[in-house]
Structure formats: C-alpha cells, structure tokens
Amino acid sequence: MLERDTTFILGAGASFDLGFPLGDTLRDRIIELLAVEDPNASINFSDAEMGKILQTRSVSEAGTNASPDRLEVYRRAAATIRAGLPFARSIDTFIDGLRGREHIEFLSKLAIATVILRAEAGSPLTPRHVQAANAADLRAQQLKKLLASWHVELSQILYDGHTADTLDDVFAHASFIVFNYDRCLEEFLAVSLMRRFGIDRKRAVALVGNCQVVHPYGQVGAFAPDAEGFIPFGGHEVQQLVDVAGRIRTFTETMESDVGDKIKDTVAQADTLVFLGFGWLAQNMALLQVGQRLTNARQVFATTMKMEAGEVAVVRDQIYEILRRGDYTPDYVDPAPDPPEFITDRGDCKALMANCWLRLTRR
Template sequence: MFDKQTVLVLGAGASCQYGYPLGGKLVEDLIGLHNNEFMRNELALIGKTCEHYKVFEQVLKEAMPPSIDFFLETRPDFIEMGKLAIAYKILVHEGPNITARGIKSAWYHMLLDALGNTPAKIIANKLSIVTFNYDRSLEHFLHTAIKARFNLNDVQAAEVVASIPIVHVYGQIGLLPWQKGADDAKLPWGCAGTTGTALKASKSIKIICEENTHESPTLVQSRQLLAEADTTYILGFGFHEENCLRLGLDQKSGSRQGGRYGLSDARVYILEQKYGLKLHGQQDSDIPWLLENCKRYLASSSG
C-alpha cells in the first residue's frame, strides 16, 4: 500500500491502453463528425446544424492544435460545439473491456493490487490522483473490481473508491450513478447511443477560459496535493508548459518521477532541471513500454 503521501498525475497516455485517444488523435477524431447522425441530433439540441460544425472542423484543421482543450481556450466561440464533440468521442469508448486483465499493458488492475487486499487496507492508502483526462474509466474499473473482489454492494464499493481522491483538472464526462454529486450530472456507463447524453456529459467538461484559472477549484486542489506529496509519479503526460505551470510543477517539492516517451534528450534535460523531475525510459519507446515502467514505479512505492 501507499504509506506515504503519493500523487499520480495522469495524462492521455495513461488511458490510451483502454481505447481512449491521445490529445492529437482526439483532435483528428473530431474532424468529420458532421456526417455522424448521432452528432447531428446532438447539435440540434443546442440549435446548431452540420453546417455550423463544418466551420468548426475547418478551423480546427487549420489551427492544428496539440490538444482540443488548448484550442477551445483561445476560441471560446467554438466551446459549446467543441465540448459536445469531446463528450461524444469519449463516451463511445466506454465498453465492457475496462476490467479485463488481458488488455496489453493495461495497468489499472496493477494499481488496485498495490492498494491492498482488503477494503480497509485500500481506504488506509495515502494516494491521490490528478488527471487531465475527461474519461471515467479508472473510476469505473475501481468500483467494478472492488465490488466483485470483496463481495460489496454499490454503496459499499463507492465508499472505498471515494477514499482515493481523484481530481479531474478539466472535468469529466459526467458522474457515474454511484458517485456523490448532483443527479443531473450523472450518466450510466456505456450510454453513448442515447440522444442527449453527449450534451449532458459536455456540461461537466471545463475549459479554463470559462473560469478564473488560478481560482479553479480543481486546479487549487491539484496544486495542494502535489505540494504536500512525498512522491509524485507522472504517467502518460505530455508536459505541455501551461499544464506544468498550472499544476505548480515549478514549485519543486518531494520526489517526482515520470516517463520520457516522445521527449528528446534536450527536452528531458530541460524538464528535469526546470521542474526537479527524474524522467525514465527511451525517447522512441511506445506507450505500452512507458506504462510497464510506470507499473514498476508504482510497485516500488507500495508496501
């Protein structure tokens, strides 16, 4: 178990093994949705047509942003359609395979194994999770697996999962039915085929320009967790400078480790010096290799 204050910071690479797109791939996936019948129905709910969406697609193509959230921060005129499209593309990836151990390089079950073999031990962990991802796959996995492993009901399993703070920096595509919160923000797992679900899910996605950056509750909580952590592990993270600064990585504290997938030697050196990080791995290693190494970091920190 994690007996010291530990924070996991998750980027898109941490969810991609479960079918979710990386930042750049998500941008690509949003282009062409004007032909999607479900999206046309969702657009109609906000008074938009496929012609409106085509304009959004064209600007997105020309902008070539590294991620959709950064694009929407500078183009608030597209926020409503953009959030709707994000919600739809994330929802369609919700399936029954999340709890399968057979997924190549899947690591959620490894995390649960490290947390302990009883509900009481899991609750006693000093682990917090800060994620930049919109998806709910980790919460769904933990609730489903804990419920089955320990013969718990929905409420009991929810209490165990709730003992692990999971902060979605930019929001998530709705709460799961067993999570605490407003009923109008809740959506069942795997509900992508129902008209209105993407619109409902989009309401829980946060774009920074919609609120004061420094006073965003999720960012304040995230910075506090990192500042108080003895150890921080950064998984599947792109290290975009704005995200690093928003997390307060420039305020060095505790031990910080992560993977260097896609980073040149020069970039690794800069990040390590600037943020007090220790980055592991190889530049040309793929995401599965990175997650395998992240598993080792997790295992080494648990007792």
C-alpha cells in the same frame, strides 16, 4: 501498499491501454464527427447523433423558421474547428485559444463528450452482453485486454497489505490528478476492488468516492450514481450530451475556478509524484505550478517514452520549477530543500509501474 502520500498525475497516455484516443487520434475523431454530408449543398451533419442534437438546439435557440440559419452557424463553426484543429497541439489548447467564440467552444466540447463517451462504451471496462456462439471467447479477449493495462500494477500497489477490514484506508495515501475527460481510472478502481476483495459495486464505488480524484478539465459525467450529472460508465442518452459538454472546462476556466487551487494543493502536499502518460503541455504544467506553497516531494517518477535525452532534461527542470526547487525559483524564507530524486523509465506506463513498484511502496 503506499506508505507515503503519493499523487498520480495522468495524461492521455494513461488511458490508452483501455482503448481511449491519444491526442492525434482524438483530434481525428473530432474532425470526423463534425463532418457534414455535403458542405456545398447541405447543413446536415454526417453523424446522426450530432445532427439530432444541433437541429434540436437550433430550434430551441432560434425557433422553427429561423433554425436553418442557426444550424448554418453551427456548420460554419464545425468547419472552423476541422480546419484549425490540426494546427493545435491539443483540443484543449485549441478551445482556449478561441475562447469567447461561443459556438466553436460549445461544439468542440460537445464533440469531446461524444468521442469520450463512445470510447468508454468500447473499452474493455464495459461488459459485453452478446448472444453469439463465441460469446465466451469474446469475454476472454476483453478480460485479456483489461489485464494487460498498467492499471493492474496500480491496483496491486494500492491493495497489497489490505484486507476487507481495512478498505476504508485503501486510498489514504493516494490522490490523482487526471487531465483526461474519461472516468476509466474510477471505473477500474471500482471493478478491481470488487474482484480483489469480493465486495459489491455499491461498496466499491463508495470507496472510490473517498479517493481524491481531480479532473482539471472536467469529465464526461459524474461517476457516483447519487451525484448530480451521473452517467453510467459506457452508456449515455443523446439528450445528455449537451449537459456533459457543459461539464468540460477550458484551461482559462480551470485557472479561474477553485479547481486550480485544489490541483496546486494536491501537488504541494505529496511526498511522491508519479507522472503517467503525461504530455508536458505548457498549459498543463502551468496548472501544476504550486505558486508560493511549500512542497514535500522527495521523489518524482515519470514516463518519458520515446523522448530524447535533451527533452527529458527539460521535463526534469520544469518539474523542479513547479515544485519551487529549480535553479531560478525564488528562494524560500528558509533554505530551500534539495530537488527531489527524478526517476524516469523510458517505457510506457506499464513499464514504469512494473519496474518501480518497490520504490513506490517503500517508506
């Protein structure tokens, strides 16, 4: 059980255990998704779902007679994305760098939505309903993958010490900033609550809804069934993808919205910060910068898998600056508190959660 207000900050690496792509893989899948059958002779997209959406949208925007010309605009936008994306550190920085180019922005967001929703469908969180002689073996393999995730350690930290009578307070000291578009955190919390405490899905989803989860760049559909824009985890209809794309935000859009302030408040109020699978990209660090807020952090935990010691030192200093505890931070009105304890496990998310759970749960 958490005894102190703790904010978990999740990057792409935090979803990897559950079958979601890291930055390079996401880039490659987007490039593949936006390929055309023959760039010299056709404007038909190789991916049938993508082609159907863009053909329908082209007719809607330009009319039947002019739709081939509009579809050609999308084909050129797709070519620009495929050519330029490998030179960007992330799809988010790529989109933001070309902000104002409407077709490129829409097509990039549409591709993100498609890739992530397909990853949800293929993740071990999505039940497999198969009619096969080895169906039981397939379900066992799926459960094994699910239990291998670091999320299991998270659920133990959150739920130990609680009973079915205290579940309304299970997330009282937990909040999450999720830089990913997927909803695997919310789905895992719901599934694990159902299994751990023997409650139904409606009750579990309601409890998850009481937990503060902020997605700086939006997400591929609302998680709660009664929320606007709801899409079931692991499933979608083709016509929903355009709406999903509209729910994805760029860095600039986030900074200009009230989401940016919510992120900063969540960071500033935490006694403990836990960075999991985070990539330390400059624009993401900027979103976490608390501005003039006072901060409470006493401890910061972070995964720094495969990072050199010098790079880890840079990360530590950046975190101190975010929290207004750095060497070059403008002074507080009162004497500035000391920098928080910085604890890094050079392994992955599972290693950090397994090796640091006592320190995470102490008062």
